[in-house]
Amino acid sequence: MTRIALFVVTMFASAAFAANCPVQMKAIDEALPKAKLDATKTAEVKKLRADGERLHKEGKHTESMDALGKAKGILGIK
Numbered sequence: 001m002t003r004i005a006l007f008v009v010t011m012f013a014s015a016a017f018a019a020n021c022p023v024q025m026k027a028i029d030e031a032l033p034k035a036k037l038d039a040t041k042t043a044e045v046k047k048l049r050a051d052g053e054r055l056h057k058e059g060k061h062t063e064s065m066d067a068l069g070k071a072k073g074i075l076g077i078k
């Protein structure tokens with residue numbers, strides 16, 4: 001029973017993450033042109049954004065959200 005419940009919770013969690021990654025990517029895409037970052041930071045955000053998209057496509061939503069979260073951190077958005 002516990003295992004099934006855990007599985008169901010995991011499924012819901014990954015579905016939520018799956019829907020959330022593109023939202024994060026969009027937020028980054030919108031914030032990046034407006035952000036006043038130096039070249040190094042901009043490159044870092046772009047790299048994390050690209051990593052996030054790749055991980056999302058690979059189904060690694062937790063890792064994707066992690067990378068996208070870091071990019072948002074640099075941009076100073078939530």
Ligand SMILES: [Cu+2]
Pocket residue numbers: 017018019020021022055056057060061064
């Ligand atoms: Cu995802």
